[in-house]
Amino acid sequence: MTVEPRFDELIHAPTRLSIVSLLTATEWAEFKYLRDQVGLSDSALSKQLTTLEEAGYVDIRKAFIGKRARTSVRLSALGRQAFAGHVAALQEIVARSGLAVLPDPVQAFSD
Amino acid sequence: MDLPRIPPVDAELALAEVRARRAEVVEADLVPAWFWPSIGGLMLLFVASVESGRPWLVATGSVAYAAGLAGLIVAFARRSRVQVRNRLIGVRGGLAIAAFTLVLVAAGLGLSFTLAALGVPAPATIGCVPVAAGLALGGPALMSHLRAVMLSRPLGGVR
Numbered sequence: 303m304t305v306e307p308r309f310d311e312l313i314h315a316p317t318r319l320s321i322v323s324l325l326t327a328t329e330w331a332e333f334k335y336l337r338d339q340v341g342l343s344d345s346a347l348s349k350q351l352t353t354l355e356e357a358g359y360v361d362i363r364k365a366f367i368g369k370r371a372r373t374s375v376r377l378s379a380l381g382r383q384a385f386a387g388h389v390a391a392l393q394e395i396v397a398r399s400g401l402a403v404l405p406d407p408v409q410a411f412s413d
Numbered sequence: 414m415d416l417p418r419i420p421p422v423d424a425e426l427a428l429a430e431v432r433a434r435r436a437e438v439v440e441a442d443l444v445p446a447w448f449w450p451s452i453g454g455l456m457l458l459f460v461a462s463v464e465s466g467r468p469w470l471v472a473t474g475s476v477a478y479a480a481g482l483a484g485l486i487v488a489f490a491r492r493s494r495v496q497v498r499n500r501l502i503g504v505r506g507g508l509a510i511a512a513f514t515l516v517l518v519a520a521g522l523g524l525s526f527t528l529a530a531l532g533v534p535a536p537a538t539i540g541c542v543p544v545a546a547g548l549a550l551g552g553p554a555l556m557s558h559l560r561a562v563m564l565s566r567p568l569g570g571v572r
Contacts, residue, residue, distance in 0.1 A: 309419075311417075314419075314427065319430055320430060323430060323433075323434035323435060324435075326431075326435070327434070327439060327501065327563075328497060329497070330495070330496055331495040334494065335494035335495045339434075367490075367491065392424040392425075393424075395419065395421050395424040396421050396425050
């Protein structure tokens with residue numbers, strides 16, 4: 303199954319691209335993990351996640367482990383679809399320019 | 414198709430960022446070093462206690478095994494800050510995990526039954542030693558292989 307290339311301005315913003323790229327390799331990630339990896343303050347990350355949540359790209363959940371509150375974030379099905387389309391669009395741009403000899407094929411995981 | 418006019422270099426840089434971020438997740442220390450030897454040690458303890466045939470030792474070993482395993486899982490869950498996407502493992506990764514398990518089980522059972530046939534005392538416990546060692550040494554190797562498999566997956570899968 304191939305993915306229709308679709309450039310996504312919302313995802314392409316550098317900080318959000320980093321966040322979504324991390325999330326696409328995960329089932330879920332802790333808020334603090336994302337904050338540390340991307341190097342943002344709590345409020346800056348919250349703002350970016352709210353933007354993604356409003357677009358329907360991420361789901362944010364709060365849970366308690368013992369007395370500790372844990373906020374976790376996961377990419378929604380819509381978010382995965384949008385990210386796949388965005389990556390396909392980027393690869394298309396690179397392939398058309400001849401920068402890359404063999405662009406990484408975008409396809410749904412077949413196994 | 415919806416392609417804006419952004420410079421190809423920018424697109425290439427964005428793809429490099431996507432790859433780098435995925436590698437960060439996959440190469441993180443997802444299973445701590447103490448996990449595999451701990452599992453191996455617990456298994457050895459459990460088998461030895463059961464093989465002893467002494468009721469109090471069997472009971473103690475079983476409780477210690479259950480409590481130890483529960484403790485490991487809780488410690489692991491508390492430590493986890495991220496869970497790698499299951500689909501990244503794919504068929505190749507699944508086969509590697511199955512092969513690793515089958516080799517350990519076959520080695521343990523084969524050695525145990527052979528030792529039992531030869532009349533060696535405590536055959537199951539002795540047979541479990543290479544299994545425990547295999548977990549302690551092979552576990553990290555398996556994780557390393559799985560990381561390589563996950564990084565070889567195409568970017569941007571949707572399902």
